[in-house]
Amino acid sequence: MKKFIALLLALTMVLAFAGCASTQEPTEGTTEAPTTTATEAPTEAATEAPTEAEVTVMTHEEYVAAELDSEVVIETYVQGHQSWWDNKITVYCQSPDGAYFLYELACSEEDAAKLVPGTKIRVTGYKGEWAGEVEVMDGTFEFVEDGDTFVAEALDVTELLGTEELINHQNEFVSFTGLTVEAVEYKNGEPGDDVYLTLGYNGASYSFCVEIYLTGAETDVYTTVGELEVGDVVNVEGYLYWYEGVNPHITAITVAE
Numbered sequence: 001m002k003k004f005i006a007l008l009l010a011l012t013m014v015l016a017f018a019g020c021a022s023t024q025e026p027t028e029g030t031t032e033a034p035t036t037t038a039t040e041a042p043t044e045a046a047t048e049a050p051t052e053a054e055v056t057v058m059t060h061e062e063y064v065a066a067e068l069d070s071e072v073v074i075e076t077y078v079q080g081h082q083s084w085w086d087n088k089i090t091v092y093c094q095s096p097d098g099a100y101f102l103y104e105l106a107c108s109e110e111d112a113a114k115l116v117p118g119t120k121i122r123v124t125g126y127k128g129e130w131a132g133e134v135e136v137m138d139g140t141f142e143f144v145e146d147g148d149t150f151v152a153e154a155l156d157v158t159e160l161l162g163t164e165e166l167i168n169h170q171n172e173f174v175s176f177t178g179l180t181v182e183a184v185e186y187k188n189g190e191p192g193d194d195v196y197l198t199l200g201y202n203g204a205s206y207s208f209c210v211e212i213y214l215t216g217a218e219t220d221v222y223t224t225v226g227e228l229e230v231g232d233v234v235n236v237e238g239y240l241y242w243y244e245g246v247n248p249h250i251t252a253i254t255v256a257e
Helices: 002-022 060-065 164-169 220-226
Strands: 071-081 088-095 098-106 120-130 133-143 173-186 195-201 204-210 233-239 249-255
Touching: 060 071, 060 098, 071 098, 098 120, 195 220, 204 220, 220 249
Parallel strands: 098 133, 204 249
Antiparallel strands: 071 088, 071 120, 088 098, 120 133, 173 195, 173 233, 195 204, 233 249
16 A cells, blocks of 8 residues: 555656646747848949049130139140250140140150140149239140140231230230331340340330240241341241230241341
8 A cells, every 4th residue: 555655656746747847938048040131232333433523624715714823624735835844844735715825834754745736635733823924833734635636827916916905815826917126135145045026016116035945046036036137027926925015935037028
């Protein structure tokens, strides 16, 4: 009898333990396995590199209207230039709508040799003024690939001498006819530097210059100017530079017959 009771108690304890085991809560720290989702591919807009802002090239009218000291961007054509030195060059340029004077443009010696008349270039610099001459200063340039060419013909502005309209053609390639020699003066008193000419027309006198860095001492124009006499009547071509008034840089001069 005692054996039967003992066996019954043992069986009851086993069943109780099994019931407790089946209702036990998960232990702390047991977590569900993380779920994964596919990573979204970046959108097309996110992968595109930002594009540089397009450069706006000015017309000559816009250049004229621009404030002094403001940045300017122009495309124009080489007409002539002064001597290259110290990685700088001063260039006379013109487009069908107007002309420009590029003062000490940054330029390698190799590129200087490529600045032949008619070559199209894009210039970025700052609009400046010195003694009445409006110019592009602190400029850099690049050649316009596959650009067209343009070489200006001299515009006769003789009848504009003494008028306010003349300055509207500043830096253009121009001509004057029937001017009378009043004085010829070398900058340092003798040949080898700039030559200053005083030429008269309709009772008024005007200053012209043979710029040594544009037309050196070995050129025909430099030699011809040195042989002029007071009273000679001459025809002149050059760039309509300005210095305290009109002061063209002469590129050719002949004595009128």
